[in-house]
Amino acid sequence: MACCASAARAQYAAPTIPVQKPAGAILVASFNIQVFGESKMAKRQVVEVLARVVRQFDIVAIQEVRAKSDDVVPSFVRIVNADGSRYHYVIGPREGRTVSKEQYAFIYDTTRIEVDPASVGVVPNPQNSLHRPPLHARFRTRITPAEMAFTFWLVDIHTDPDEVPQELEALVGVFQAMQAARPDEDDVILLGDLNAGPPEFKAFQRIPGVTWAVSGVTTNTRRTKTYDNLVFTRPATSEYLGGWGVLDLQATFGLPLEHALEVSDHNPVWGAFYPAEVRGQGLPPMAGTVPVRR
Amino acid sequence: MPVADRVNPPPEIDTTMPGLDGPPPEIDVLIGRLTAADAATRADAAERLCRAGREAVAAAVPLVKACGDADEQVREWTVAALEDLGAPPPNTVADLVPLVSSDHALVAYWATTLLGRSGRDAAAATAALAGCLDAAPDRAVAERAAWALGRIGPAAGSARAALERAAAASDPRLARLAQEALTAIGG
Numbered sequence: 001m002a003c004c005a006s007a008a009r010a011q012y013a014a015p016t017i018p019v020q021k022p023a024g025a026i027l028v029a030s031f032n033i034q035v036f037g038e039s040k041m042a043k044r045q046v047v048e049v050l051a052r053v054v055r056q057f058d059i060v061a062i063q064e065v066r067a068k069s070d071d072v073v074p075s076f077v078r079i080v081n082a083d084g085s086r087y088h089y090v091i092g093p094r095e096g097r098t099v100s101k102e103q104y105a106f107i108y109d110t111t112r113i114e115v116d117p118a119s120v121g122v123v124p125n126p127q128n129s130l131h132r133p134p135l136h137a138r139f140r141t142r143i144t145p146a147e148m149a150f151t152f153w154l155v156d157i158h159t160d161p162d163e164v165p166q167e168l169e170a171l172v173g174v175f176q177a178m179q180a181a182r183p184d185e186d187d188v189i190l191l192g193d194l195n196a197g198p199p200e201f202k203a204f205q206r207i208p209g210v211t212w213a214v215s216g217v218t219t220n221t222r223r224t225k226t227y228d229n230l231v232f233t234r235p236a237t238s239e240y241l242g243g244w245g246v247l248d249l250q251a252t253f254g255l256p257l258e259h260a261l262e263v264s265d266h267n268p269v270w271g272a273f274y275p276a277e278v279r280g281q282g283l284p285p286m287a288g289t290v291p292v293r294r
Numbered sequence: 295m296p297v298a299d300r301v302n303p304p305p306e307i308d309t310t311m312p313g314l315d316g317p318p319p320e321i322d323v324l325i326g327r328l329t330a331a332d333a334a335t336r337a338d339a340a341e342r343l344c345r346a347g348r349e350a351v352a353a354a355v356p357l358v359k360a361c362g363d364a365d366e367q368v369r370e371w372t373v374a375a376l377e378d379l380g381a382p383p384p385n386t387v388a389d390l391v392p393l394v395s396s397d398h399a400l401v402a403y404w405a406t407t408l409l410g411r412s413g414r415d416a417a418a419a420t421a422a423l424a425g426c427l428d429a430a431p432d433r434a435v436a437e438r439a440a441w442a443l444g445r446i447g448p449a450a451g452s453a454r455a456a457l458e459r460a461a462a463a464s465d466p467r468l469a470r471l472a473q474e475a476l477t478a479i480g481g
Contacts, residue, residue, distance in 0.1 A: 035344070035374045039337060039367050066370045097434040098403050100373040128467035161377055162407060163441070222347065261345045265378065 021058065025241055025272040026112060026141055026150070029057040030191040030228055032158060032266035037067035041075060049253055049263045051080045054087065056247065057270055058109045059139060061191050063158040065091065065103035073105050086110045090120050092135035092156075097128075104135035104156040104192075112143050112275075123155065123177070129170035131160035134192070136178060138185065141275040148276040150239050152187035153178050161195045168196060168203045175207055175231070186236040193266060197226030209233040213244035213271040221249055221260050221267055228269040243272035321346065325356045333365040340371035347378055354382035355389045358405050362398035369400065376404050381411040391422045394439070399432035406435055410442030417449035424453035427460045427472070436460070437468050444475030451479055 021027070033040070033050060040046055054060050065073060073091050080087045088110050094101035108115065119138035123130075134157040141149045155178055159167040171190065178188045197215075204210045212231045219228040232240060247268040249260040319342065327339035340360060343350040350357070357379070360372040382390065386408075393405035406426065409416040419442070426439035440460055443450045457479070460472035 035341075035370050037367070037370060039341065039371070064374075066374075068366055097437070098373075098400055098432075100369060100400060126466075127470075128465075162410065258345070265345070265347070 021109070021112065023143060024274070025243070026058040026143070026275050027056070027270050027272055028154070028189065028191070028230065029053075029060045029247075029268045029270035030063070030156075030193070030230060031060050031268040032063040032193040032228065032264060034064055034264045034266065036062065036065045036076075037072055038069060041072055043262065046262050047076065047079055049249070049255070050076065051082075052253070053247060053249075053268055054080050054107055055083070055085055057268075058112050059154065060107045060268070061154055061156040062105040062107060063102065063156065063193050065105055066100070067103075073103075073107070077107060080107070090115055090117075090135075090137055092120075092122055095122070095132040097131055102132055102158060104132075104158070106135070106137055106139075106154060106156065108139065110142075112141065113139050114142055115139050119153075123174050127170075130157075130167055130174075131163065132158050134171075134174060134190075138182075144276040150187070150273060150275050150277050151185060152189055152237070152239075152273075153181070153185060155188060155190040155192075157190060157192035157194065159193065159195045164195045164200065165203070168194065168200065172203050172206050175204075175210075179233075179236075187239065188232060189237065189271075190231040191229065191269075193228050194231075195227050197229075201231075204231060207233060209235065211240075213240070214246065214269050217246055219246050219267055219269050221263075221265050222257065223248075228266055230269065230271045237273075238278040239274040239276075241272040241274055245270055321350055321352050324350075325353050328353070328356050328360045328368075333363075333368065336360070336363060337365060337367035337371060340368050340375060344371045344375035344378070346375075348380050350375060351379055351382060354379060354408055355386050355393075358390065358393055358401055358408065361400040361404050362396065373400070373404070376407070379408075381413070381415075382408045384412065384415040387412060387416050387418055390416075391419045394419070394422045394426055394435070395429075399435060402426070402430065402432065402435045403438055406438040406442050410438065410445040413445050414447055414449045416442070416446055420446060420450045420453050423450070424456040427453070427456045433465060433468070437465070437471055440468060440471035440475050444471065444478040447478050448480055450475070454479060 073089050077087050077089050087107050089105050089107045091105040092103050116138045123134045125133035134155045136155045138153050140151045175190055210233050212229045214229045219226050249263050249267050324339045324343050327335050330336050343353050357372050357375050363369050390405045390409050394402050396402045409419045423439040423443050430436040443453045457472045457476050461469050463469045
């Protein structure tokens with residue numbers, strides 16, 4: 001298995017994502033779709049861009065669903081699937097301390113990923129330390145035999161920009177609670193809009209082996225801030241292949257800034273993971289370059 | 295290599311087609327539209343101010359007031375705009391102070407938040423914020439007031455008694471924020 005995983009890792013060291021989804025990796029993304037509600041869904045071209053973004057990935061953790069209607073995400077997934085894709089979703093409850101609330105969602109490609117329905121839930125927040133407590137769900141890849149498949153928790157978070165240090169501190173506890181949630185699951189991927197970049201991740205250093213995918217690049221649409229990331233630990237998540245990126249909305253879709261901002265004020269970020277469980281100390285260090293946005 | 299070369303080839307999006315808005319109007323024009331009679335016009339103005347990011351900072355007070363709009367889309371875009379607006383201009387403190395006691399909880403919450411972002415420039419808001427600790431009907435407003443007083447720091451010393459009462463509250467978040475504010479105020 002290590003041999004196959006090494007090959008896959010080497011493939012993802014190459015600075016290209018093929019148009020067809022790869023057999024040797026799954027692509028896990030996070031995307032804050034700013035105020036994802038009825039008004040955004042009414043803009044046909046904006047929705048088309050959003051759908052094309054989702055189709056690039058196996059799972060997308062969504063932040064900022066803001067709508068009274070319950071039909072925004074289902075309608076969007078129908079549009080994603082209009083090309084024959086087979087995505088499905090899970091969505092959390094409305095969260096927030098004021099009447100203006102947000103929902104998290106996971107949209108995933110059912111041909112490659114499955115979710116444990118019993119695993120979907122909101123992280124307990126007894127101290128009210130998180131404005132929008134994360135949505136968690138446990139997934140399994142479907143492109144390897146079930147007994148070998150990579151299983152993992154995703155924990156979807158959008159921090160309060162006015163209380164970032166306190167919320168990052170609270171997320172350390174969330175991460176460790178998720179690590180302990182099941183004795184048969186060591187893979188926890190915390191992903192979302194952290195409103196903070198690696199220089200502000202001091203609290204996360206208390207998590208043994210912690211690392212993150214996105215570093216040294218901006219993730220907002222204006223290309224001024226690093227807010228979005230995928231956080232996990234090694235060697236636990238040795239399935240991480242070292243491939244990651246920021247899907248720049250302006251560059252990818254040829255949109256001027258003002259039009260890219262209609263899609264969102266955040267770019268999607270992603271990481272590549274080997275689709276089978278990797279046991280023991282994991283893989284040898286990846287050779288070659290890690291793709292970064294320049 | 296740019297990220298565009300690492301993902302699928304750029305789809306051809308005709309940016310002249312309906313669905314994408316034209317150039318953004320000036321901020322002051324959008325501020326005026328926030329109080330238009332037509333909800334769609336108000337929502338469009340709020341969305342465009344949101345997309346303007348921190349360039350919309352001159353709209354801080356009108357955006358806070360728009361949090362009380364009857365239309366959900368206006369409120370959602372307004373809140374999103376305020377989340378990313380940063381600190382308001384110092385000369386807006388006097389206009390924000392009366393809004394912390396607004397009957398509309400969302401207006402009070404965001405007025406309080408912007409005052410907190412102003413730091414010591416919002417020292418003149420200390421009494422109003424201390425009043426929120428004791429009297430705000432909305433728990434989130436009281437909590438945010440404690441946070442804001444901590445951001446003002448030593449200049450909010452006159453709020454110490456109110457903060458000490460809040461620090462003994464049964465609400466763990468309010469108690470924690472009040473205690474943090476007392477530490478920030480010092481003395």
